[in-house]
Amino acid sequence: MPRFVSTIIIGCGVSGIGSAALLKRKLNHDDVHIFERYAAPAGVWFANQYPGAACDVPASLYSFSFAQRRNWPEAWPGRDVIQQYYESVWRSYGLAPKTSFKTEVVVAKFDVHTNLWHVWTRPAEQPHHDVRKDNNPEPVREDYAELDGKAGYEHWVCKVLINAVGGLSEPNKCEIKGAENFKGPIFHSARWDTSVDMADKRVVLLGNGCSGAQIVESLSPRVKHITQLGRSKHWYLPVVNLNAKYFRIIGWLFPGFMRACVFFLLEYHFRAFRRTRGAKQRNAVARDSAAHIRKTAPAKYHDFLIPDQKTLEIGCKRRVIDMGYLEALNRPNVDLLASGAKEIKEHSVILDNGDEIPADVVVLATGFSIRASGGALKIIGRDGRDINTYLSEEYQEPSTYRSTMITDFPNLFMVMTGFNATTGHSSVVFTCECIIDWMIRIGRDVYTDKRVPTKAELEFTDPAKPRTSRPRFITVEPKRKAQEKEMLWMQEKMQDYVFATGCGAWYIDPKSGANAITYPGSQVDFYWRSRFPVWQDLKYTNLPNGKTQPRIGWVEWFGNWMGWGEVDEPTTVIGRKMVDGRIVDSGR
Ligand SMILES: Cc1cc2nc3c(=O)[nH]c(=O)nc-3n(C[C@H](O)[C@H](O)[C@H](O)COP(=O)(O)OP(=O)(O)OC[C@H]3O[C@@H](n4cnc5c(N)ncnc54)[C@H](O)[C@@H]3O)c2cc1C
Numbered sequence: 001m002p003r004f005v006s007t008i009i010i011g012c013g014v015s016g017i018g019s020a021a022l023l024k025r026k027l028n029h030d031d032v033h034i035f036e037r038y039a040a041p042a043g044v045w046f047a048n049q050y051p052g053a054a055c056d057v058p059a060s061l062y063s064f065s066f067a068q069r070r071n072w073p074e075a076w077p078g079r080d081v082i083q084q085y086y087e088s089v090w091r092s093y094g095l096a097p098k099t100s101f102k103t104e105v106v107v108a109k110f111d112v113h114t115n116l117w118h119v120w121t122r123p124a125e126q127p128h129h130d131v132r133k134d135n136n137p138e139p140v141r142e143d144y145a146e147l148d149g150k151a152g153y154e155h156w157v158c159k160v161l162i163n164a165v166g167g168l169s170e171p172n173k174c175e176i177k178g179a180e181n182f183k184g185p186i187f188h189s190a191r192w193d194t195s196v197d198m199a200d201k202r203v204v205l206l207g208n209g210c211s212g213a214q215i216v217e218s219l220s221p222r223v224k225h226i227t228q229l230g231r232s233k234h235w236y237l238p239v240v241n242l243n244a245k246y247f248r249i250i251g252w253l254f255p256g257f258m259r260a261c262v263f264f265l266l267e268y269h270f271r272a273f274r275r276t277r278g279a280k281q282r283n284a285v286a287r288d289s290a291a292h293i294r295k296t297a298p299a300k301y302h303d304f305l306i307p308d309q310k311t312l313e314i315g316c317k318r319r320v321i322d323m324g325y326l327e328a329l330n331r332p333n334v335d336l337l338a339s340g341a342k343e344i345k346e347h348s349v350i351l352d353n354g355d356e357i358p359a360d361v362v363v364l365a366t367g368f369s370i371r372a373s374g375g376a377l378k379i380i381g382r383d384g385r386d387i388n389t390y391l392s393e394e395y396q397e398p399s400t401y402r403s404t405m406i407t408d409f410p411n412l413f414m415v416m417t418g419f420n421a422t423t424g425h426s427s428v429v430f431t432c433e434c435i436i437d438w439m440i441r442i443g444r445d446v447y448t449d450k451r452v453p454t455k456a457e458l459e460f461t462d463p464a465k466p467r468t469s470r471p472r473f474i475t476v477e478p479k480r481k482a483q484e485k486e487m488l489w490m491q492e493k494m495q496d497y498v499f500a501t502g503c504g505a506w507y508i509d510p511k512s513g514a515n516a517i518t519y520p521g522s523q524v525d526f527y528w529r530s531r532f533p534v535w536q537d538l539k540y541t542n543l544p545n546g547k548t549q550p551r552i553g554w555v556e557w558f559g560n561w562m563g564w565g566e567v568d569e570p571t572t573v574i575g576r577k578m579v580d581g582r583i584v585d586s587g588r
Contacts, residue, residue, distance in 0.1 A: 013043020
């Protein structure tokens with residue numbers, strides 16, 4: 001017999017922990033269960049154990065507003081401190097007995113006969129610290145009868161499904177020719193092999209993004225030699241020293257005030273991303289970054305390190321806060337080469353130009369595959385299609401409502417896994433809290449409904465079978481028209497920002513050419529849209545007493561009346577052509 005819990009959360013990172021904690025705080029709802037693939041909480045902060053791993057936003061903003069700390073050991077703490085912080089929040093909200101580690105969710109199916117989600121889990125293979133052992137997750141058949149019978153598989157049922165699998169949890173695979181022949185350790189930065197003694201080793205490090213920079217700075221004093229290979233340019237900005245005594249005193253006395261100061265300072269930086277009006281500010285940032293690079297890094301690297309605004313606008317990639325990387329490039333045992341690797345041999349790496357670099361250890365700081373997030377997970381909605389197929393067949397562009405919901409997937413909330421939720425200038429934790437806040441506001445009646453399914457309702461019903469009774473459980477989902485309007489608005493609004501100037505490939509949806517990642521607005525704007533749901537955009541079923549609108553507070557009612565959460569009617573800057581709500585010409 002399947003087990004019932006009111007809310008299932010997939011993933012125990014910042015988003016999963018934040019969802020469970022805020023449901024408890026705001027609604028006293030604790031009938032939740034979290035499934036997590038890894039062996040411990042905190043998501044990327046558990047997985048990324050590479051030397052130098054740290055967050056690029058001061059801790060006061062990279063922490064929950066409802067769990068502020070006064071005594072951060074450093075303003076920009078390292079990975080261990082952040083992991084311990086999120087683990088402590090997870091513990092303090094009593095989530096330990098409500099979490100299954102080393103367990104992955106493989107299938108989630110909506111039952112149209114009951115309005116319940118059915119979830120199947122299996123023991124998760126733990127990540128390998130060796131890229132040669134990487135394999136694709138074992139695919140799953142979606143046949144529910146077969147899943148129920150499989151050894152190791154468990155069947156759960158819930159009313160609400162929260163997808164918090166994160167976008168940066170699947171490292172890019174190593175596709176370099178010959179990697180399998182390498183005789184030493186070879187691993188991804190997110191799969192760091194802590195058992196390898198790095199002393200006296202010649203390390204070849206592929207990648208010069210945030211992780212690559214942190215590794216060079218932290219690892220170079222401990223190894224014989226490190227050669228960093230990089231093809232891409234980044235805007236490096238000097239770190240602001242917030243460890244000074246007076247900042248620490250303010251942070252201790254008024255943690256909320258400190259958090260607000262950091263937030264608004266970063267919001268000021270966002271102004272530079274405005275395509276036309278931000279040009280002056282971008283030029284100033286570019287000048288500061290170039291001056292910092294010239295002052296700190298060896299002259300031989302200046303040409304490679306300093307980006308050209310014509311090919312890389314500020315804001316197109318997350319800026320790299322320089323915590324000592326450029327200084328480390330002066331060390332005699334560090335080489336930076338503007339090249340990629342075309343082959344890996346038994347004891348060396350071959351560069352694009354054919355040069356051979358001897359290597360005892362190869363580290364890949366080559367980023368993550370956002371499209372592979374969730375691993376084998378398939379989420380199947382009302383009409384039997386999985387989410388990816390549904391989205392690509394129904395909408396020609398990345399489309400989620402408030403970056404959180406999709407039509408035909410009732411009671412499914414995507415926390416930081418919907419489109420256009422990411423900030424390039426601020427803390428993901430802030431964005432994540434806004435999304436959870438919205439999810440709780442609009443789902444209040446679903447969460448607080450105390451009814452539980454009968455034995456018969458716990459069985460998954462074949463969708464092809466005729467319904468014998470009406471589903472009783474409450475659902476909420478966006479109306480299709482509202483989701484379409486938001487999709488159009490999103491990409492039109494994007495034109496106002498540098499995000500539409502051909503930014504790096506990972507922002508762009510390969511099929512439509514639309515930006516699927518960044519939110520085209522400030523975080524104040526993001527907050528505002530979460531604070532004031534647009535109730536007429538949402539469709540509810542089975543509310544008590546035959547109502548069609550949920551209970552709402554007077555502030556929300558007033559915000560709705562004022563239209564504060566609404567998006568503008570999209571103008572046609574791009575020139576898209578629509579027929580019956582479908583894009584027939586993308587205008588690109
Ligand atoms: C190295 C690194 C540094 C970063 N630094 C910053 C920073 O400084 N500032 C910032 O704002 N952002 C930063 N980020 C972005 C970061 O992703 C977010 O800030 C935030 O931690 C995301 O949390 P999350 O819970 O959404 O996702 P994650 O932390 O990725 O958590 C998702 C969890 O879901 C689990 N999971 C996935 N699929 C399944 C499944 N099928 N079944 C069960 N469990 C599953 C994963 O194992 C993972 O633990 C950084 C990211 C990385 C990788």
